[in-house]
Amino acid sequence: MTAGVGIIMLVHTALNRAEQVARHWAAAGCPVVIHADRNVSAKTYGAFRKALSDVENVRFVQRHRCEWGTWGIVAATQEASERMLADFPDVRHVYLASGSCLPLRPVQELIEYLADRPRTDFIESATTADVPWTVGGLDAERFTLRFPFSWKKHRVLFDGYVKLQRRLRMRRRIPNGIVPHMGSQWWCLTRQTLSAILNDPDREAYDRYFKRVWIPDESYFQSLARLYATNIESRSLTLSKFDFQGKPHIFYDDHLQLLHRSDCFVARKIWPHADKLYRVLLSAPNGEQRRTEPNPGKIDRVFSKAVQRRTRGRTGLYMQSRYPRDGWENGLTADKYSVFQGFAELFEDFDHWLQRATGTRVHGHLFAPEEVQFADHQRYMAGALSDSPAARDYRPRDFLTNLLWNTRGERQCFQFGPRDNQALIWDMAKDPNAQISVISGAWALPLFRSNRDFPDIRADAAELQRIESRFLDALHSPFAKARIRVWTLSEFVESPMEPLQLVIDEIGAKTPRRLAEAPTMCDLKGFGHFLQNLKNQGMHPYLTGDFPIDPTGGRIPPKPGKKPYLVRK
Amino acid sequence: MLSDKTRRIRSRDILVFSTLRNEQVRLPYFLQYYREMGVSHFLFVDNDSTDGSADYLAQQADCSVWTTQAGYKRARFGVDWLNWLQMKYGHGHWTLVVDPDEFLVYPFCDTRPLPALCDWLDASSIKSFSAMLLDMYPKGRLDAQPYTPGQDPLEIASWFDAGNYTFAKNHRYGNLWIQGGPRMRVFFPEAPAKAPALNKIPLVKWDRKYAYVSSTHMLLPRGLNQVFDEFGGEKASGVLLHTKFLDTFNTKAKEELQRKQHYAASVEYRAYADTLKDDPDLWCNWSEKYINWRQLEILGLMSKGNWA
Numbered sequence: 001m002t003a004g005v006g007i008i009m010l011v012h013t014a015l016n017r018a019e020q021v022a023r024h025w026a027a028a029g030c031p032v033v034i035h036a037d038r039n040v041s042a043k044t045y046g047a048f049r050k051a052l053s054d055v056e057n058v059r060f061v062q063r064h065r066c067e068w069g070t071w072g073i074v075a076a077t078q079e080a081s082e083r084m085l086a087d088f089p090d091v092r093h094v095y096l097a098s099g100s101c102l103p104l105r106p107v108q109e110l111i112e113y114l115a116d117r118p119r120t121d122f123i124e125s126a127t128t129a130d131v132p133w134t135v136g137g138l139d140a141e142r143f144t145l146r147f148p149f150s151w152k153k154h155r156v157l158f159d160g161y162v163k164l165q166r167r168l169r170m171r172r173r174i175p176n177g178i179v180p181h182m183g184s185q186w187w188c189l190t191r192q193t194l195s196a197i198l199n200d201p202d203r204e205a206y207d208r209y210f211k212r213v214w215i216p217d218e219s220y221f222q223s224l225a226r227l228y229a230t231n232i233e234s235r236s237l238t239l240s241k242f243d244f245q246g247k248p249h250i251f252y253d254d255h256l257q258l259l260h261r262s263d264c265f266v267a268r269k270i271w272p273h274a275d276k277l278y279r280v281l282l283s284a285p286n287g288e289q290r291r292t293e294p295n296p297g298k299i300d301r302v303f304s305k306a307v308q309r310r311t312r313g314r315t316g317l318y319m320q321s322r323y324p325r326d327g328w329e330n331g332l333t334a335d336k337y338s339v340f341q342g343f344a345e346l347f348e349d350f351d352h353w354l355q356r357a358t359g360t361r362v363h364g365h366l367f368a369p370e371e372v373q374f375a376d377h378q379r380y381m382a383g384a385l386s387d388s389p390a391a392r393d394y395r396p397r398d399f400l401t402n403l404l405w406n407t408r409g410e411r412q413c414f415q416f417g418p419r420d421n422q423a424l425i426w427d428m429a430k431d432p433n434a435q436i437s438v439i440s441g442a443w444a445l446p447l448f449r450s451n452r453d454f455p456d457i458r459a460d461a462a463e464l465q466r467i468e469s470r471f472l473d474a475l476h477s478p479f480a481k482a483r484i485r486v487w488t489l490s491e492f493v494e495s496p497m498e499p500l501q502l503v504i505d506e507i508g509a510k511t512p513r514r515l516a517e518a519p520t521m522c523d524l525k526g527f528g529h530f531l532q533n534l535k536n537q538g539m540h541p542y543l544t545g546d547f548p549i550d551p552t553g554g555r556i557p558p559k560p561g562k563k564p565y566l567v568r569k
Numbered sequence: 570m571l572s573d574k575t576r577r578i579r580s581r582d583i584l585v586f587s588t589l590r591n592e593q594v595r596l597p598y599f600l601q602y603y604r605e606m607g608v609s610h611f612l613f614v615d616n617d618s619t620d621g622s623a624d625y626l627a628q629q630a631d632c633s634v635w636t637t638q639a640g641y642k643r644a645r646f647g648v649d650w651l652n653w654l655q656m657k658y659g660h661g662h663w664t665l666v667v668d669p670d671e672f673l674v675y676p677f678c679d680t681r682p683l684p685a686l687c688d689w690l691d692a693s694s695i696k697s698f699s700a701m702l703l704d705m706y707p708k709g710r711l712d713a714q715p716y717t718p719g720q721d722p723l724e725i726a727s728w729f730d731a732g733n734y735t736f737a738k739n740h741r742y743g744n745l746w747i748q749g750g751p752r753m754r755v756f757f758p759e760a761p762a763k764a765p766a767l768n769k770i771p772l773v774k775w776d777r778k779y780a781y782v783s784s785t786h787m788l789l790p791r792g793l794n795q796v797f798d799e800f801g802g803e804k805a806s807g808v809l810l811h812t813k814f815l816d817t818f819n820t821k822a823k824e825e826l827q828r829k830q831h832y833a834a835s836v837e838y839r840a841y842a843d844t845l846k847d848d849p850d851l852w853c854n855w856s857e858k859y860i861n862w863r864q865l866e867i868l869g870l871m872s873k874g875n876w877a
Contacts, residue, residue, distance in 0.1 A: 114682060208819040242873045247692060254680035271685055302877050310875035313803040317869040318736055320701040321806035323797045324747055383732020384751070384855040388758035395735040406732035407871060 011099030012037035014272035028107030124183030342442025441544025488545025675807030699796035744794035805874030
């Protein structure tokens with residue numbers, strides 16, 4: 001009895017597995033025609049044939065050398081197809097498989113599926129213009145140039161000859177104006193279509209042409225089937241996933257559930273030592289027949305995630321096997337964060353207020369010269385990040401990216417200022433994850449409150465203003481990508497709640513609400529005079545903005561317990 | 570030469586190369602761990618052990634052992650010995666160079682043996698595989714829980730630092746230079762540049778033209794050090810769980826300090842000795858407890874790359 005489905009197997013390694021699978025097909029009534037690569041040693045091949053000699057409907061054909069991307073694979077397939085059609089007249093569908101293919105569903109289900117679709121050819125077949133499946137940057141040129149050199153063994157010659165042909169504008173004529181198509185090598189064709197391709201009067205011309213095409217095993221049948229098939233389903237019944245370099249993904253024991261749920265008929269490639277897969281999938285089927293359509297969606301997602309990880313990686317992660325060059329990070333940091341400059345100077349207890357208002361983690365000055373001010377004075381932070389300023393300053397950027405990676409999912413806020421390590425001002429300004437709010441000139445407040453000699457204060461003020469202005473230059477540069485807001489101290493003091501509300505809303509606390517409580521502003525009495533003194537000494541604190549000498553004119557005294565005045569947009 | 574069983578090596582075997590000195594207590598578990606992973610033969614250089622390590626190994630059917638009295642330092646921290654053995658026996662094999670306190674984990678190592686990884690690397694034309702050193706430590710004093718032969722050291726040293734590593738590219742050899750972890754955090758908070766290197770490339774499809782330059786931190790030719798992607802993607806990588814910090818550590822550190830055979834006049838061992846005599850607890854409240862490779866992958870210490 002034959003089942004109407006014949007299997008062609010192209011094998012080259014792991015012949016013990018190929019033998020197991022061939023027996024499995026044959027036991028279900030499917031005749032099997034095997035082509036073994038000529039690279040398999042005569043001794044191994046002999047043993048393989050002998051091992052299968054007890055199986056009645058298995059045939060072997062003349063061996064060709066099957067190097068990847070060359071004609072040998074097509075020649076082998078032609079030869080095996082001819083043999084199949086000649087020796088097994090009951091076969092209606094011919095299924096092309098490899099030695100590392102494994103049936104996932106009971107063979108009977110495949111037989112019935114195909115019996116229900118007697119005129120359908122399953123072959124993935126698309127024109128080059130429409131698909132981006134190319135390796136080595138060749139798409140339409142696959143079919144218009146010649147490729148006599150091996151891509152794997154003689155890459156220099158291969159590339160050189162491609163270049164030469166491009167320069168000389170050499171173009172090949174495509175016989176009979178067929179439209180080149182390509183697609184998965186693993187097809188299932190009807191006797192009608194397959195025999196029409198093999199017995200075409202122009203076959204010699206087609207063969208001559210495809211022998212010099214790039215990767216003919218993915219285009220010969222795919223193109224010619226379009227000439228004869230009445231009903232092409234452009235998909236492969238074999239689940240076969242490719243990685244970003246065009247190499248097939250390999251299936252292991254831990255894929256068993258995933259493979260089961262895909263409802264695909266056949267999968268490749270299977271790792272030859274995946275004992276559990278072979279044991280479970282080749283064991284006798286139990287339970288009733290399913291008539292479900294193959295559904296590789298879930299498995300597709302797993303593998304496309306792998307490609308995504310290999311090509312784009314996890315944003316904000318720096319590690320032993322992901323260390324992007326400048327500009328190739330796909331985002332410098334892992335998560336959003338807020339940088340406040342001048343707020344802790346203007347408001348008493350700003351950290352705790354911000355923590356209550358936003359529910360985020362609020363640090364002090366993380367980049368202060370003498371200490372790393374983690375939230376709640378912790379010695380270590382997430383990821384066992386150390387509060388050693390020496391370790392932080394050793395690689396400041398790693399310090400920030402580590403902090404944001406370790407705490408991803410929980411927004412970090414920290415204070416910054418001109419006294420702090422300035423190594424990261426450009427990184428932060430360019431980082432779209434950063435929200436940077438600056439009250440310029442607020443560095444003057446601690447000086448104002450300090451009890452130091454005025455010449456020292458003046459020198460410090462000049463230095464801090466210089467440093468802050470460099471930061472502002474970065475923030476105002478065309479490269480800046482952070483969410484940036486800058487107020488002068490005088491502007492901010494004029495109406496503090498509106499900007500505060502704006503910044504807090506943007507942080508996006510879970511329930512957007514009006515601020516119930518204002519942070520306490522420090523006492524500014526006499527500050528205008530202080531600034532005037534600096535000016536009188538020739539040091540103009542321009543970053544504070546214009547501050548009236550009489551402070552009561554511009555200051556809103558905090559009124560505890562009363563709702564602050566807010567202007568909402 | 571004490572025991573040469575290298576004739577038993579078959580062409581597709583995965584080989585472990587290791588140097589050791591007085592590690593007898595660790596050897597039973599070490600051998601068991603890598604045998605179960607799919608390693609077929611072990612090649613050891615025993616540096617003058619006095620605890621019977623060499624004899625123990627010589628009795629194993631899958632271990633070849635060479636002994637030497639030459640200084641560890643003069644032989645460039647063991648590299649020269651191993652380079653020679655690898656040149657002679659490693660050519661054409663996947664070779665794994667690990668110390669007896671280093672345990673390789675790689676993506677899917679709980680369901681796929683090491684030959685699966687090596688086959689995949691072969692199919693992907695990848696010749697070298699990165700596995701950074703991850704220092705493991707116990708909670709509490711190092712000497713609180715004694716280690717017994719055959720025991721999984723991770724039962725004691727089950728904690729690690731998840732996210733305090735620093736990276737820099739070494740332009741001379743093209744490798745990444747990684748530092749951090751508890752050794753930088755506890756022993757070198759004021760001098761982080763002196764903290765030991767954690768980058769390792771222990772698994773290589775060996776060719777007699779290759780050589781390790783400094784420990785297994787980097788190789789020649791330089792292309793083998795390109796185990797990281799520079800355009801945003803992630804290459805597949807693993808982790809070497811480093812179980813140095815057991816109760817055996819204090820004695821070891823004292824001994825090594827006396828022998829003065831380690832890198833940079835043993836600055837590392839001196840720092841250990843100084844710190845550990847006061848407060849030998851490496852654990853902190855942000856330490857992470859080891860569960861499995863998936864945890865390390867989620868934390869970003871290693872990556873599946875495009876192996877799925």
